[in-house]
Each structure stands twice: as structure tokens, then as C-alpha cells.
Amino acid sequence: MCFCLGCIASLRYIESLEAGQKIGWTVLVAGFSDILEHKELDSFFEMPIEWEKIKQNCKKIIAINSDNDYYVPLTHANVLRNKLGAEVIIKHHRRNASCRDGITELPVALESVLKISCINSG
Numbered sequence: 069m070c071f072c073l074g075c076i077a078s079l080r081y082i083e084s085l086e087a088g089q090k091i092g093w094t095v096l097v098a099g100f101s102d103i104l105e106h107k108e109l110d111s112f113f114e115m116p117i118e119w120e121k122i123k124q125n126c127k128k129i130i131a132i133n134s135d136n137d138y139y140v141p142l143t144h145a146n147v148l149r150n151k152l153g154a155e156v157i158i159k160h161h162r163r164n165a166s167c168r169d170g171i172t173e174l175p176v177a178l179e180s181v182l183k184i185s186c187i188n189s190g
Contacts, residue, residue, distance in 0.1 A: 075099035076112045083118050085125045093128040093184040096154070097177055098140045101147035119151040129154040130180045 075096040082091060131154040133145040148154040157176055
């Protein structure tokens with residue numbers, strides 16, 4: 069079993085920024101908001117997530133999730149929307165967006181990065 073922990077690691081990093089430090093944006097692919105019933109992930113949730121601090125430290129968050137991901141239910145995208153004000157993009161029938169599922173490119177992630185880059189540069 070393999071998990072992409074980039075999303076929760078990114079959220080924990082944003083949460084850890086000192087006062088006055090901020091980042092412009094982040095794009096989360098298959099991001100999850102709490103334990104996914106797998107002991108391997110428990111250590112990421114020993115401390116509660118400080119949602120408000122993340123929201124204050126990051127101007128824009130885009131969450132990309134699939135409606136049939138067998139590891140990360142779509143309810144996690146709703147939590148990211150509700151807790152962080154994330155823009156949620158739902159991809160249909162993309163499963164876990166992993167090489168294991170034949171996903172080797174994710175154009176919507178690149179499009180999201182370019183969209184945010186253009187907004188923040190102009």
C-alpha cells in the first residue's frame with residue numbers, strides 16, 4: 069500500500085510558518101483531512117490540524133479529488149473546502165490519481181498551478 073503524503077505534509081508545513089511568513093498558494097491532489105483508517109498515517113494526526121492558521125498563512129488553496137478514489141473519500145475535499153475555503157475540483161472516475169491506476173499525467177494540476185501563478189503575478 070502506498071500513500072502520497074505530500075498534501076498533509078504541505079498543510080503541516082503551512083501550519084508551521086512563523087508569524088509574518090506566508091505562502092501564496094498550494095495545489096493539493098487527493099488531499100485528506102484526517103486519518104484514513106490506516107495506521108501508517110496516524111502520526112500525521114497526533115496533533116490536531118490548525119485549520120485557521122493554515123488559512124491565514126496561505127492565500128489560495130486548490131484541492132483536486134476524484135469521486136471514486138478508494139483511499140481518499142470525497143468527503144475530505146468537502147472538509148478542505150469548509151475549513152480552508154479551498155477551491156475544489158472534482159475529477160470523475162480518476163480513482164487515486166496514481167501510477168498504479170495508470171495516471172501518469174494530471175493536466176488539471178498543471179492548469180491549476182498556471183491559473184494561480186497568473187493571478188498572483190498580475
